Amino acid sequence: MPTNPATVPRTLTGLRWPVEPAQGGWYTAAEHEAVREMLAACDDWRTGWKNTAPVADFEEAFATHTGANYAVTFNSGGTALEMVLRHLDLQPGDEVVSCAINFVGPHLAVIGQGGRLVLTEPDPVTLNLDPADAERVLSERTRAILLTHWNGAVADIRPFLDLAHNHPHPVHGPPVVIVDAARACGGRTPTGAPVGAEGWATVFSFESKKLMTTFGQGGMVTTQDRALAENLRRLRTYGGRTQWGVNQMLSAMQAAVGIVQLERLDEMNTARIARAHERTAHLAEIEQLTLPPTVHDQTHLYYRHNLLVPEAWAGSGRDALMETLAAEHKVGSIVNDPVTYLSHDLIRAHTTGQHCPRAEQLAARLLCPCLHPRMSEHDEAAICGAIRQATATVAETYDAS
Known part of the structure; x- marks a missing residue:
């Protein structure tokens, strides 16, 4: 078995159909009109692109669509996940459990935020995280279970919520369940709940290939946790004058297009x-x-x-x-x-x-x-x-x- 498997065919010249689509969600006249309207609204030296109303409207619409109390935009799904993990303030030895078949982004985010990545087996049918194997690796050091709706196959969140409840951390209590929904925006879990309503935090990506896109980049976190939502808003805007943060904002133009993409x-x-x-x-x-x-x-x-x-x-x-x-x-x-x-x-x-x-x-x-x-x-x-x-x-x- 190869130790470094190829991710694309070696023969790429002359392909009639690419290895994968470069665009997932597509634009219609409605998106083009939203762009024209936002350009006209922001093309003034007095206001420029500081209009935050479209961002707030996009967040409100997304929260309603997903059944979450809060939705917080970011400039990418990757930075959104980084900030969710940063909120946990992972210490040396703190573990985050995730499926070994995955995009590298979530695993790099765990490593980048100081967590110990613990990899587990996939379910043989859906290739989502296998709850039984996840339970095998849970320990008193587990701070989070990072569950991916892999390639659009929406996982059942309930078994992982039960696992977290039954394996509490001695200091922080039950591990949180973080859901990577980059490839499952608009889906529903087996309970019928919208993706984004269940779990502690759900992270979405609006990168070009995703099911909806905001000019090729963008992200969102949904949560029912007010403290998490408030801290995420500080983290994306230079710490809100009280803590570390950085500029990770979605633009008004992206938000305006996102509202239309969400409707479609x-x-x-x-x-x-x-x-x-x-x-x-x-x-x-x-x-x-x-x-x-x-x-x-x-x-x-x-x-x-x-x-x-x-x-x-x-x-x-x-x-x-x-x-x-x-x-x-x-x-x-x-x-x-x-x-x-x-x-x-x-x-x-x-x-x-x-x-x-x-x-x-x-x-x-x-x-x-x-x-x-x-x-x-x-x-x-x-x-x-x-x-x-x-x-x-x-x-x-x-x-x-």
């Missing part, structure tokens, strides 16, 4: 879900591929459409399929995501001695061919045909052996 979020997510379900149906007869679970009620938003090759193909067979898709069919794909301690040197050094064999095996089987709801029906049919043909080509080698 369900529409965009519905289109994405429909396209993902269509692809799953079109690929259902390929016996070598494990397809993502087909669920409804916005409990899976399909930020990526994950495929798993057979265990016997793990690593080299998966890479061969990605290469065949790229070289012979011009279809890009990505491993979204590899195990972080295998793909990032700092995380590897920080987690020396930790080993998640299930995560490594699943990640070595994983690929995500390009999918977007705005692809034409012709493009989607071509990609499904390419996946079918490329899988058959690779099967001639790996199934025969």
Whole structure:
């Protein structure tokens, strides 16, 4: 199994479909009109871009949409998570538990804020954090459980709230549950609650590839905790004259566009879900591929459409399929995501001695061919045909052996 798995095909020249879409949420005339109105409102030397009303309106609308008491904007989801962790004032030895299959950002945030990152295994179906394995590593040093709604598959928060309640820290009480919803904005948990309503803090990203975007960057934290919300507002504005802080504000223009994107979020997510379900149906007869679970009620938003090759193909067979898709069919794909301690040197050094064999095996089987709801029906049919043909080509080698 490779120790440093490739995240994209090695053959990138001449791709007809990229390894992943560069834009998730898309803009309409409504967003363009919001930009024109905000430009006119701020293009005055007396006021400039200091208008904070759109930011407050965006936060209020987002809190209402998610069922949270508070919503606090940031200039990115990454800085938002950093500040949530900073609020915990992690001390040497304080542990934060997170799934080994993940984007590197959350794990780097834990390390950057002084926590000890403790990695655990994913659920074999959703690849979200496995509650049973999380319980295995909880200790009296655990300060937080960092749960990711991985690739849009919305996790059930309740088991982790129960784990936290049953394993209190001797000083700080139950560990907090922090939810990374960068890829699940607009989803619903299995309880029917909007993503952002459950857990101590939920972090959203509005980066370009995300389900909604505010000019390619932006973030939000939702919480029911007033003290956290108030401190986050200080941290993003130079400490509010009383403590350390830095400028991490979202701009008025971004907020104005965010309000429109939020109004259209369900529409965009519905289109994405429909396209993902269509692809799953079109690929259902390929016996070598494990397809993502087909669920409804916005409990899976399909930020990526994950495929798993057979265990016997793990690593080299998966890479061969990605290469065949790229070289012979011009279809890009990505491993979204590899195990972080295998793909990032700092995380590897920080987690020396930790080993998640299930995560490594699943990640070595994983690929995500390009999918977007705005692809034409012709493009989607071509990609499904390419996946079918490329899988058959690779099967001639790996199934025969």
